[in-house]
Ligand SMILES: [Zn+2]
């Protein structure tokens with residue numbers, strides 16, 4: 001596999017002829033459970049919950065797309081650019097128990113997972129080769145879930161993923177024009193209008209965005225400005241309990257509609273990598289604002305969303321928020 005850059009959109013894709021590994025078979029056991037017979041390679045543990053072997057842990061992805069050794073060695077190919085898929089690809093197990101997910105675990109357990117995520121991002125950002133660290137979760141068959149064990153995935157890449165790059169450029173332009181953070185402005189307008197706010201908890205807000213890509217799309221953001229999730233998490237660890245609770249409650253609400261969803265954490269890129277031509281680093285701490293995006297997958301509609309060039313969401317956020325707010329959830 002290799003990375004190739006689309007010269008038109010300037011986005012990197014990972015491509016190649018991936019021959020299915022014949023050794024990959026349906027496993028009768030879970031390799032991510034604490035008693036696994038074939039435990040994956042351990043990267044980091046957090047163990048803040050008494051009485052369990054570990055509360056959340058990072059392991060190397062068993063069939064990693066990116067590999068940590070070597071240099072990306074970006075090369076030209078005529079007008080094109082390509083590079084080796086250097087990076088990190090980890091599975092972040094959210095809980096040691098096989099059936100405790102982000103929507104039914106305790107707030108203390110979810111907090112442990114969020115602290116692990118912050119630690120892993122901070123650690124990987126010390127590696128100057130990596131421009132971005134992504135954390136995401138695909139849950140449910142139609143969302144492309146890979147493992148049964150409650151888990152998210154992490155990739156550290158030598159490029160900034162396309163959607164994040166769009167956000168970084170747009171946030172910087174907004175800041176240049178207004179000297180304000182666009183996300184902070186969104187939050188204050190949403191609180192004032194109160195048309196799309198799902199819930200607020202501690203310093204955090206959950207809302208349906210003004211222009212949703214799919215029905216019930218939901219974002220969770222800190223109300224205090226901060227570009228980097230990991231810095232926020234490490235500097236204010238007490239707040240991660242509130243974030244965990246809001247994440248759990250939001251997922252419970254979404255699960256009254258569909259079980260399948262994509263979740264992604266958007267944080268600032270690696271500022272060790274001061275890319276002159278991207279220029280995003282100059283005002284990054286002021287213009288960008290970390291957040292979590294949740295994209296529910298409504299099975300019957302999945303296709304039309306995937307192949308449409310323009311996102312089509314046949315349900316407004318104002319209507320979606322009413323159903324999410326009224327959903328009956330646990331405490
Ligand atoms: Zn398991």
Ligand SMILES: [Zn+2]
Nearest residue numbers: 181184225289
């Ligand atoms: Zn902000």
Ligand SMILES: [Zn+2]
Nearest residue numbers: 167266291293
């Ligand atoms: Zn985002």
